[in-house]
Every structure is written in C-alpha cells, then in structure tokens.
Amino acid sequence: MILLIGMLNKIKVRTKGQRARAACPAAPGVVVEGKSRVASGFSLLEVLCVIGLLGVVTALTVPGLRQILQAARQEVVAQDLVRVMRYARYRAVARGLTVRLCFNPAQARYWLEQQAATADDGPQGVYAPVEGRLARGPLIAGSLRIEWPSGPLHFYRDGSMDLQRIYICKEAQCVTISTQEQKGRIHVFGGRVE
Numbered sequence: 001m002i003l004l005i006g007m008l009n010k011i012k013v014r015t016k017g018q019r020a021r022a023a024c025p026a027a028p029g030v031v032v033e034g035k036s037r038v039a040s041g042f043s044l045l046e047v048l049c050v051i052g053l054l055g056v057v058t059a060l061t062v063p064g065l066r067q068i069l070q071a072a073r074q075e076v077v078a079q080d081l082v083r084v085m086r087y088a089r090y091r092a093v094a095r096g097l098t099v100r101l102c103f104n105p106a107q108a109r110y111w112l113e114q115q116a117a118t119a120d121d122g123p124q125g126v127y128a129p130v131e132g133r134l135a136r137g138p139l140i141a142g143s144l145r146i147e148w149p150s151g152p153l154h155f156y157r158d159g160s161m162d163l164q165r166i167y168i169c170k171e172a173q174c175v176t177i178s179t180q181e182q183k184g185r186i187h188v189f190g191g192r193v194e
Contacts, residue, residue: 070143070170077144078168078175078188080137081110085153085161085177085186087134088112092155100127100152108140113152145169159184167192 085101091114092099098115112135113127129135140146147167155161161184166177174192181187 070173074144074168074170074173074175077138077140077146078177081166081168081177082186082188084110084112084134084137085155085179088155089159089161089184089186091130092157093159096157098125098157099130099155101155102152103146103148105146105148108142108146110137110140111135143170153179165193 088099088101091097091112095114097117100113100115101110102113103110112130114130116126116128145168147169149162149164149166153162153164153166161179163180164178165180168175168177169192176189176191176193178187178189178193179185
C-alpha cells in the first residue's frame with residue numbers, strides 16, 4: 001500500500017502550455033516568458049484505484065476483526081467474573097463469614113451475597129446482598145452465554161470454595177473459569193475444559 005502511494009506521488013501530470021495571456025500570466029500549465037509551470041496532483045482514475053484498493057483491504061480485514069472483538073469480549077467478561085470471585089474469597093476470609101456468588105440467567109447478571117453474622121458456617125443460612133461496586137458484575141452481553149452450575153457458588157471463611165466450572169461461550173468458542181484444579185485457586189482457560 002505504501003509502495004503504491006509512493007509511486008503515485010512520483011507521477012506528475014505535465015501539460016503543454018501556450019503563450020501566456022495578459023489576464024492570467026501565472027495559470028498552471030501555461031508558458032510564461034519561456035518557463036513552464038507543471039500542474040501536479042492525481043487524476044480521477046488514480047484516486048478511484050486507491051479507494052478501490054482500500055475497500056478490498058477493508059473487506060478482507062473485517063471478519064478477522066469480528067473474531068478478535070468476540071474473543072476480547074469473552075475475555076473481559078471472564079476477567080470481571082474472576083475479579084468478583086477473588087473478592088468473594090477475600091471477603092469470606094477477612095470477615096469470617098460465608099459469601100456466595102449468585103447468578104440470574106434471566107437478567108444475565110451475577111452478584112455477591114454475604115451470610116448473616118449470627119448464622120453457622122456453611123451454605124445454609126440467611127444471606128444479604130453485599131454492597132459496593134466490587135460485589136456486582138456487569139450485565140453480560142446478549143451474544144454471550146454463561147453455563148453456570150446449579151445454585152450459587154460458595155466461598156468459605158477458611159479460604160476454600162465450592163469446586164465448579166463456569167463456561168462463558170459464544171457459539172462454539174468458550175472460556176472456562178474453574179475452581180477444581182487447585183484448592184483455593186481460580187483458573188481461567190481458553191477453551192472448554194471438561
């Protein structure tokens with residue numbers, strides 16, 4: 001592309017001029033007292049060729065850009081979910097209470113709930129939503145599908161958590177968030193891990 005533009009810059013349109021008229025002595029392409037002025041610029045054909053080439057290059061890159069944007073969108077949703085999960089684990093250990101991550105597929109949202117201070121340690125009990133921006137995930141884009149385990153994901157005060165896998169998918173492409181590989185760790189995998 002740069003080579004083509006460089007070649008077009010070297011091409012100059014030269015016109016033969018005639019003797020200058022008294023009314024317009026400095027007009028382009030007109031010989032004035034033995035000196036000629038050269039008109040420079042691109043012809044309509046050259047401009048149309050460059051526009052056509054730009055159109056072809058754009059048409060070839062758009063499908064690739066869509067795939068890149070889709071993968072980036074999945075990665076952002078996965079990282080947001082991991083951020084909320086790590087915050088839930090931290091909060092459970094710091095406060096000494098069970099915290100759970102809930103998901104509502106109808107609204108495509110997830111959020112944290114914390115067990116009441118008087119309840120026993122364990123998944124049963126009374127829970128209240130955790131306040132703050134770190135406790136809620138953003139709305140999940142309509143084109144993405146989340147395969148969530150049945151029920152909420154619990155984080156306990158000893159740093160452990162339920163062993164689950166969560167899949168964020170768009171068509172056949174999936175990202176896996178797993179708590180099964182290593183106790184107390186959250187892992188993100190590109191692709192579907194069974």
